Amino acid sequence: MTTEHSPAHSQGLIICEHCDSLYEAVPLKPGESAHCLRCHALLGRGHRLSIEQLLALTVAAALLFLFANLFPVISINMKGLTNEVTLWQSVEALAQGRITLIALVAGLSIIFAPLLQIALLFWVLLHAQQGVVAPGFKTCMRALEHLRPWSMLEVCMLGILVAIIKLSGMLDVHPGVGLWAMAMLMVLILLIANRDIRRLWDELGVRPS
Template sequence: MRSTTTEPGEPEPGPHGPAKQACLLICEHCDSVYRRQPLARKQTAHCLRCGAVLERGRRLNCDQLLALTIAAGILFALANLFPVIHISLQGLSNEATLWESVRALAHGRITPIALVAGLAIIFAPLLQIALLIWVLGHARAGRTAPGFGACMRALEHLRPWSMLEVCLLGILVAIIKLAGMLNVSPGAGLWAMAMLTILIILIAGRDVRRLWDELGVTPR
């Protein structure tokens, strides 16, 4: 579904208050301005100039997002408490959690890599989950969370830094490569991280942005 558009850069007629701004969409790629159209569940609005996705029909409501966020918090705890990989050879065995993997990288000359890994697979997802619980918990009660604007902007900035899927792919590649030399098996933490990756993608997407409109908050 393609939304009705005005010419890029053309001023919208009428008042420019919060109610008017809530009816507008701006393409993130070419800055074209559009009037928001109601979308059904599986419909998508595209930019007429560059073809980028402007908006999708909402898939999850606030209650569902909050439930998935709490589930993501539980999975995050499991992914950090239980080993992600088991290695054994000739009676000797070893296992490591995500945090232990980051600590192992911190020794030697690759300490900067440990900092990036810790940010991408531990701190960024943890902060995402905490911020989502904060804003969604208040939104479910019909209130705007204190610091709502800062939290929503932080969530947008954290999205590129949360790289659980990259870590998951790296672990799977390591398991395949080591399988010919050692006895390697995935741990409970790896399964938890795989499910957490899917949940993070679901809850940190465009559905959360609707809170701006639902709570009547004007971005500044």
């Protein structure tokens, strides 16, 4: 059994990954954690969010994603002229130069990866909320694992903030609605698409094979 994708749970028993002690699994409340009596290793943690809450946050993330992409992330005022740039426009601008590869990576990490994450999470959570295993569950869960390192909204945020600070010396630069939406989206994605989502394997009783 691989411990990377599934904790050592089976038939209501928990095996300590460090010293192989066997315990009976007890449902944990939010904020609670279970530790091994012999070696004090962490056995499990109570989840802070229910499936319903995760689903609601995923819907919120989808809306924020729309806002982040439809509204400008930066607006620049120069001699009375206002220029507003959306995320997509900035990726497009990169694609016109010789640095198409960077545009590709940027597009992937700030638009496509978060979009896919939100779509996959919505799919598996919507079914999980009804106690059903979503069609293609295993593929979706694996894709979510692979997407995590590609979703780099925080890096993008940092880049935009640095750009705003640097440009503000020369131009009249303002963060747009899209940037605020992106900041909130970043927090939501970190909250819902983290490793904790692996619990769905256990809760739905699907064995990663």
